[in-house]
Amino acid sequence: AINTNALADRANISVGSVYQYFSNKEAILTALGERYLQQLIGNTVTALQQDVSGLDFPAIVDRTIDPMIAFERRHPAFSHLSSAQDGEGMLAIGFNQIDREILATIHDLLLRICPDLDPTQGWQVARVTKALYKGMSYLIQQEREIEKAGGDVNVVIIDMKQMMVAYLKQQLG
Numbered sequence: 001a002i003n004t005n006a007l008a009d010r011a012n013i014s015v016g017s018v019y020q021y022f023s024n025k026e027a028i029l030t031a032l033g034e035r036y037l038q039q040l041i042g043n044t045v046t047a048l049q050q051d052v053s054g055l056d057f058p059a060i061v062d063r064t065i066d067p068m069i070a071f072e073r074r075h076p077a078f079s080h081l082s083s084a085q086d087g088e089g090m091l092a093i094g095f096n097q098i099d100r101e102i103l104a105t106i107h108d109l110l111l112r113i114c115p116d117l118d119p120t121q122g123w124q125v126a127r128v129t130k131a132l133y134k135g136m137s138y139l140i141q142q143e144r145e146i147e148k149a150g151g152d153v154n155v156v157i158i159d160m161k162q163m164m165v166a167y168l169k170q171q172l173g
Contacts, residue, residue: 004028036075037098043071044098048105052113057165057172060113065133065161072140103130114172125171132164 004025008015022028047067052060107126111117117125136157139146143153 032077033095036077037095039075040071040098041101044068044102045105048102048109052109057168058161061161061165061168064109065136065164068133069136069140069157072137073143076141103127106130110172113168117172121171125168128167129164132160132167136160 002025004018004022005015007025007028008018011018018028022031044067047064050063052063055063103123103126106129107122110122110125110129114122139153139156139160146153146156
């Protein structure tokens with residue numbers, strides 16, 4: 001719903017300066033999406049690849065999920081850009097590639113936690129774990145509406161993290 005005039009105004013520059021660097025609004029959104037993708041890679045993969053040896057499931061979930069939640073809160077436009085992709089174009093390809101990379105990194109994390117995990121079960125647990133995180137991501141997008149209704153998204157995220165911990169304990173022992 002944003003236009004180049006509003007973007008220029010928000011950036012305190014002239015609309016002509018915007019067009020000097022970007023041909024249209026879509027080019028701006030693509031550049032922003034690419035920037036978010038790079039930040040997401042650094043943030044999420046780093047969170048998932050950290051050493052979690054010796055930690056219990058609640059600590060593992062907190063240490064991996066909290067940086068991802070913080071990223072989404074710092075960059076609310078990221079969720080809108082990623083959900084708006086329809087599977088076409090370079091940005092959509094990038095989001096899909098990152099999505100697959102995150103799933104593989106979750107799978108690798110699960111194998112580090114439980115080296116004897118059956119690979120097929122590992123992929124299933126990785127997919128469910130990723131889906132639980134996507135639920136938290138959705139709640140972050142709805143944070144204002146939840147608060148207007150008298151709710152507290154942080155409490156709901158804690159509940160979802162507890163669900164993730166219980167699921168991991170059940171599947172991984």
